Amino acid sequence: MKQFIVLGLGRFGSAVATTLAEMGYEVLGVDTDVERVNGLKNKITEVVQADISDEKVLTELGAKNFDAAIVGVGSNLESSILTTIILKEMGVKYIIAKAQNNFHAKVLEKIGVDKIVFPERDMGIRIARSLITPNIKDYIELEPDYSVVEIEAPSDFEDKTLSELDLRNKYGINVLAIKRDDNFNVSPHAKDVIKKRDFLIVIGETKKITKLANKSNK
Secondary structure, three states, X not given: XXXXXXXXXXXXXXXXXXXXXXXXXXXXXXXXXXXXXXHOOOOOOEEEEOOOOOHHHHHHOOHHHOOEEEEOOOOOHHHHHHHHHHHXXXXXXXXXXXXXXXXXXXXXXXXXXXXXXXHHHHHHHHHHHHHHOOOEEEEEEEEOOEEEEEEEOOHHHOOOEHHHHOHHHHHOEEEEEXXXXXXXXXXXXXXXXXXXXXXXXXXXXXXXXXXXXHHXXX
């Protein structure tokens, strides 16, 4: 079973920690704030009150033995950067860090963080896209031009198979799954039929997916 250490338990860090725990993974959360620590005692595997930027603390907690470390500190740039440097020097396998702004992100990139996230910016992008194309239910940006998106199937897709729709050739996108009510058909076959109120989880160029989503509005 994979194990994760989450350093900094603000809104972002606590959301990551509790979600991983709910999925059945072992999670160690660390924060200096006693209220945040107490608030997560019954929600994740283990939670500790400590200074995340203290190398001795991270060593004692065995940070290098975790499959991934998530640095959830954003507002305190010094703590975020120092913590990340220590994790890199310790040889942590995979590091995800929250960035407050572009400068912060550039520093984290120079240090060698594996993945940098902008929670507020990313949420803003999702909200904006949901306003422009209401049929987009969820959106994950993989790269600036590529995304994984959950969209409502257009009405003219109903009772047609994926083979008949030929979305790869017509739109340049691939269907990863079909969501019907609360059930997921992962890696659907060409003969699978789209029904009314189905949602498609697709991957491809963002502009091509948006074109398909806009078609859903018509």
